[in-house]
Amino acid sequence: MFPSLPSSSMESEFFWANKSYCDKRFDVVFIGDSRIYRGINPVAVEEGLGSKFPLRVFNFGYSSVGLDTGFLNAGADLLDVHSAQPIIVLGVNPSSVADENMDNKHYTQEKERSAYTIWQRKYINPHLSHFNPTNPEMVRNELEGRKEGYFQVHYDNGWIASDRQPRDITKDLWLLERSFDNATIDLKYIDLLLKKVRQWRAKGIRVFAFRPPASKAFEAVLNRVSAYPEQAIVTQLKAAGVTWLPIDNRYNYTTYDGSHLVDTSASRLSNYLGQAIKKALLPEKTPLLYTKQGFEALATEDWTTVEQEHLNTTTYQGDYSAAVAPNAFSSTLQVNLGKFAVSSVKIKSQCWLRSKDSLPASPVVLVAEINDSTGNVLWQGQQWQEQCLRAHEWNCLQLELPNVPITPQTMLKVYLWNNGSETVLLDEVEVKIFALE
Amino acid sequence: MERAPDRKKTWLIASLLGNLGGLAVFKYSVFFAESLDALAAYLGYETMLVESLPEFALITPVGISFYTFQSMSYTIDIYRGKLKPTRHILHFFAYLSMFPQLVAGPIVRAKDLLYQLEQNTTISAMRIWFGLRLMVYGFFQKMVIADNLGVLVNRTFWNVDKEPTCIFWWMVMAAFSFQIYFDFAGYTSIARGLAKLMGYRFRINFNHPYQALSLREFWTRWHISLSTWFRDYVYIPLGGNRGAKWKGYANMWVTMLLSGLWHGAALNFILWGAVHAFCLSVERLTQWPQMLHKFILGRFIAWWIVWVQVLVAWVFFRASTTDQALTIIGNLFTWNFEGTTILVDKYFNTVVFLSIAVGVELWYAIKRRHYTKINPYTRTVAYDVMTMALLIGACVYFRGPAAEFIYFQF
Numbered sequence: 001m002f003p004s005l006p007s008s009s010m011e012s013e014f015f016w017a018n019k020s021y022c023d024k025r026f027d028v029v030f031i032g033d034s035r036i037y038r039g040i041n042p043v044a045v046e047e048g049l050g051s052k053f054p055l056r057v058f059n060f061g062y063s064s065v066g067l068d069t070g071f072l073n074a075g076a077d078l079l080d081v082h083s084a085q086p087i088i089v090l091g092v093n094p095s096s097v098a099d100e101n102m103d104n105k106h107y108t109q110e111k112e113r114s115a116y117t118i119w120q121r122k123y124i125n126p127h128l129s130h131f132n133p134t135n136p137e138m139v140r141n142e143l144e145g146r147k148e149g150y151f152q153v154h155y156d157n158g159w160i161a162s163d164r165q166p167r168d169i170t171k172d173l174w175l176l177e178r179s180f181d182n183a184t185i186d187l188k189y190i191d192l193l194l195k196k197v198r199q200w201r202a203k204g205i206r207v208f209a210f211r212p213p214a215s216k217a218f219e220a221v222l223n224r225v226s227a228y229p230e231q232a233i234v235t236q237l238k239a240a241g242v243t244w245l246p247i248d249n250r251y252n253y254t255t256y257d258g259s260h261l262v263d264t265s266a267s268r269l270s271n272y273l274g275q276a277i278k279k280a281l282l283p284e285k286t287p288l289l290y291t292k293q294g295f296e297a298l299a300t301e302d303w304t305t306v307e308q309e310h311l312n313t314t315t316y317q318g319d320y321s322a323a324v325a326p327n328a329f330s331s332t333l334q335v336n337l338g339k340f341a342v343s344s345v346k347i348k349s350q351c352w353l354r355s356k357d358s359l360p361a362s363p364v365v366l367v368a369e370i371n372d373s374t375g376n377v378l379w380q381g382q383q384w385q386e387q388c389l390r391a392h393e394w395n396c397l398q399l400e401l402p403n404v405p406i407t408p409q410t411m412l413k414v415y416l417w418n419n420g421s422e423t424v425l426l427d428e429v430e431v432k433i434f435a436l437e
Numbered sequence: 438m439e440r441a442p443d444r445k446k447t448w449l450i451a452s453l454l455g456n457l458g459g460l461a462v463f464k465y466s467v468f469f470a471e472s473l474d475a476l477a478a479y480l481g482y483e484t485m486l487v488e489s490l491p492e493f494a495l496i497t498p499v500g501i502s503f504y505t506f507q508s509m510s511y512t513i514d515i516y517r518g519k520l521k522p523t524r525h526i527l528h529f530f531a532y533l534s535m536f537p538q539l540v541a542g543p544i545v546r547a548k549d550l551l552y553q554l555e556q557n558t559t560i561s562a563m564r565i566w567f568g569l570r571l572m573v574y575g576f577f578q579k580m581v582i583a584d585n586l587g588v589l590v591n592r593t594f595w596n597v598d599k600e601p602t603c604i605f606w607w608m609v610m611a612a613f614s615f616q617i618y619f620d621f622a623g624y625t626s627i628a629r630g631l632a633k634l635m636g637y638r639f640r641i642n643f644n645h646p647y648q649a650l651s652l653r654e655f656w657t658r659w660h661i662s663l664s665t666w667f668r669d670y671v672y673i674p675l676g677g678n679r680g681a682k683w684k685g686y687a688n689m690w691v692t693m694l695l696s697g698l699w700h701g702a703a704l705n706f707i708l709w710g711a712v713h714a715f716c717l718s719v720e721r722l723t724q725w726p727q728m729l730h731k732f733i734l735g736r737f738i739a740w741w742i743v744w745v746q747v748l749v750a751w752v753f754f755r756a757s758t759t760d761q762a763l764t765i766i767g768n769l770f771t772w773n774f775e776g777t778t779i780l781v782d783k784y785f786n787t788v789v790f791l792s793i794a795v796g797v798e799l800w801y802a803i804k805r806r807h808y809t810k811i812n813p814y815t816r817t818v819a820y821d822v823m824t825m826a827l828l829i830g831a832c833v834y835f836r837g838p839a840a841e842f843i844y845f846q847f
Contacts, residue, residue, distance in 0.1 A: 136789040
């Protein structure tokens with residue numbers, strides 16, 4: 001009956017009190033910073049999940065969040081213990097793993113409010129908000145369908161639909177240049193995040209993660225000033241059990257300030273994520289081939305034999321790993337892909353690596369080679385340095401070939417090539433081959 | 438003083454020194470110390486008077502300017518024989534510290550309030566209604582008009598270089614003119630309404646000053662309790678306009694400068710007083726309002742000239758430094774009309790609330806002019822109830838961001 005005007009401060013107070021002291025429980029909780037609380041519309045996520053996965057979604061985003069253990073636990077506490085499909089979705093970006101944000105000032109501020117203030121904001125504000133003030137400009141804008149200035153509507157599900165007119169995606173870039181003057185990405189917080197993810201996985205909680213889209217210029221500046229090791233973090237998260245959600249056409253979403261999505265783009269992204277989660281929740285196809293080289297035996301089917309002297313007792317799993325000397329190749333998987341009665345396959349390979357002594361990552365490459373009767377048709381390698389967080393600890397290295405057409409003569413080789421001058425240790429090399437429809 | 442009339446001058450001086458001393462210490466010590474430091478530095482000496490001030494002198498007690506003047510008026514009236522001292526010490530303190538007017542006036546005279554304190558007043562239903570009505574009207578003036586106009590004013594004064602266009606600055610200063618008027622008048626209405634609820638009557642403090650047709654008339658309508666205080670206790674004792682003509686002008690200048698200084702311990706306020714003194718001097722010398730009234734539209738032009746003078750003077754009152762004030766005055770009189778066409782759209786709120794402010798004053802003028810025709814409709818219960826409902830609704834749904842009363846700082 002009345003125009004839906006932008007939320008007032010009273011509604012904002014209720015919003016944050018309700019989020020910080022939420023009585024309800026959910027199946028899916030999105031955890032992250034302001035790019036999450038402005039960028040994820042839970043209703044749109046639920047629509048993306050569809051009727052096959054009727055999950056209750058909540059947005060647990062706060063300003064300037066650091067994904068520290070305390071904050072992660074608070075988000076996880078909102079999961080319904082009886083949920084058949086508990087899911088946590090993390091919004092990971094350089095700011096959310098910066099040490100400066102680990103004190104989570106906004107969240108702490110909300111949690112430190114007095115009991116009376118919380119009670120007032122949760123139970124009195126919704127009634128008092130009927131007396132929210134307005135002004136002639138707001139009424140005019142609403143009647144004319146204009147959005148001017150900062151536009152925010154707070155929803156009970158934790159989302160703030162936002163926009164700002166006029167939009168300016170470059171205005172705050174100068175501020176962004178200075179954003180990491182006093183902040184760094186401390187690997188210990190990544191370790192804690194990985195540890196938390198493994199704990200969740202052990203409890204049966206599915207964990208997804210994505211990098212919230214922003215404008216191209218914004219991301220470029222942020223990556224540069226933060227020296228964000230994105231590939232390494234993504235790989236290690238995946239190795240810990242996270243399903244990483246890549247955002248197709250990530251620069252096709254509209255922001256109002258370079259960083260935060262406008263409400264329509266937020267809904268579109270949320271729907272996309274819902275669909276991506278739905279796809280990931282569907283049972284994984286049985287691979288055509290799954291093979292692992294753990295170096296527990298010298299001879300493993302499909303793998304070249306390992307020399308005894310190359311075995312090492314410092315392991316990721318089991319009793320042995322392999323030491324790959326400089327300018328040498330590791331034990332190699334050789335498979336005739338032509339034996340599979342399909343026209344194309346997806347190949348996923350991963351291994352665990354560490355430097356033998358406490359040395360930085362050397363130029364070691366996980367290689368997948370495709371050869372056929374004509375010779376080498378594809379050579380793809382993944383540099384360890386790009387995916388490694390700490391070389392002196394076991395780090396996962398992953399390589400994926402999403403679409404490999406095959407003929408009866410197509411041969412696959414997977415191996416590690418040490419192109420550096422130091423020996424590296426290799427363990428748990430896995431290869432999965434899936435048929436593509 | 439009553440018991441020892443031969444020593445009443447001594448008692449008067451002691452009272453004045455006590456009152457003015459307190460005011461000087463708490464309100465003006467920093468200003469005087471800074472001024473003396475600056476003068477000494479100019480003469481080549483280094484003094485650190487500001488740093489030497491005790492900490493308690495840095496805190497200005499709330500309402501000190503108001504109750505100090507009330508206290509002085511009590512003593513001076515007794516000295517002059519115009520008032521008998523009260524026998525009840527509680528009545529005296531009640532007069533000084535009555536809460537509705539303690540913080541920001543109006544400056545109540547002892548002769549107006551003391552006798553009320555001595556009476557047993559019955560508070561009728563009508564009185565309660567009128568008191569509530571005054572309060573609602575006061576809240577409307579403050580919360581709806583003043584606070585909303587203050588949004589653009591405060592934002593603009595934070596960065597005066599942002600928009601130098603002429604029309605924009607006239608709009609901002611017009612907004613400030615109404616902001617300060619309705620802010621203060623609103624407070625006074627609330628104070629008067631509260632007093633009415635308790636059975637006391639305070640005199641009006643504002644009588645639609647922006648409808649004045651001369652600056653002299655303006656000062657009989659603006660902050661009446663303060664202007665009459667200065668008239669009775671400064672201007673007239675100095676001699677008023679009796680005696681030599683130059684003395685009359687000098688007395689007027691002293692009064693206006695002191696009035697400026699009363700508002701704040703800063704050069705800007707003194708300059709504000711000086712601008713008024715200058716304009717009043719020109720008016721007295723030329724008698725231009727009376728000359729203009731003889732012509733068609735003369736009254737309108739006179740009103741316009743008064744309005745411009747008052748508005749320009751407000752620049753000094755609001756600006757934080759003299760440089761800022763001069764920049765703004767430069768903007769007011771530099772014919773730069775760039776961006777004028779989008780002003781209404783860009784500053785829609787301000788335009789609307791300015792229109793409401795003007796409309797409120799216009800309505801009063803129309804009611805006064807067409808008293809007999811309009812009164813039958815406005816002096817009814819239905820009109821009163823409808824107006825109150827409208828004003829309360831406006832206070833709830835169109836209130837501006839909460840802001841302290843401007844005159845609290847004095």
